[in-house]
Amino acid sequence: MNVSTNSVKRFFNTKCYLAKQIPRNLKGKSKSSQEWLMRQLADPYVEKAKMMNLRCRSAFKLIEIDDRFKVLKPGDTVVDCGAAPGSWTQVAVDRTNANRAKESNNTGTVFSIDLLHFHAVPVSNDD
Template sequence: MNTSISTKSFIRVISTQNCLAKQIPRNLKGRSKSSQEWLTRQLADPYVEKAKMMNLRCRSAFKLIEIDDRFKILKPGDTVLDCGAAPGSWTQVAVDRTNANGTKEGNKKGAVFSIDLLHFHAVPGATIFGGMDFTTAIAQQRLREALADRQVNCVLSDMAPNATGVRMLDQENIMGLCYSVLRFALAMSAINAHLVVKLWANGDISKLENDLGRFYEHVKRVKPESSRSDSAELFLVARQYKGIDAVKEVTTKTR
């Protein structure tokens, strides 16, 4: 898998070749309006086509590619935890960039551990925990056992709850997921490790940013270009974990 090609250069090339001419989906009879709109958008989306060309499982891979190209959070030899990993596109990128599959000679071999509530197909080079709820004590204990003595260099979370349609409840649920990931990251990460969490634009972002800033040197809001413009999603990228001593110090001061 060659994930080194930039998203911008890809769009420029295929636009020049008129490969992105607007297509009208066929066989829409009987489909709902929302289904028709989704199919039309998929056909017009350059990232969907690029994902197929690069053998990536879905377009969301390019969000992580953009984040890593900008912030350099993944490197050969790293140990990575991917939360909410199904169908596995972020895991594919993480495996490639950490050399977890051992295909890049001369580079250290990394390790990728991926978990999701859904079952999904194996990704060569990754350890998969499908059908497991990351937020449960049982799932987190399984991850600790699998990690053994390894400390994590990067924790990724593309998790999002099923939408209820009640905005305040949905916001509360996704923030809960972010804090669950953060707590696990604080316990399992190496010094200078990184963290990426997904959330939806809301008034609680500043609080989460401030909390991340207590434990990480740098925190940045990011909306990748490959994230659809009509989507409320964004990511917080926290870099350079200060270590458990910093966590203890903050905990002591806030008691």
């Protein structure tokens, strides 16, 4: 994936809320919530998604599928139904060249829809 200016900023951000913090007070949380939180903090794909400026770690599933089977090609039209939170849309925009990142390739189109509200992917055609 292309490195955007947002992901470069992420490397140089000095704010403390981006630092990984281990929760200290889990009283009142159910056992399953505690286990989920600890798994989230230990998951390497969660950290990798943050570094690549992806909305969630499920984007790596689509990246792996596309790397293996070459489903998305520059110039393709993609309809992403159930698109929230938008990480698959981010991958589709990059892989179909909908963001016009590569001048030599065809430009694709990505339509993303969902019943839930989610923030538009900045480089998609449905802004």
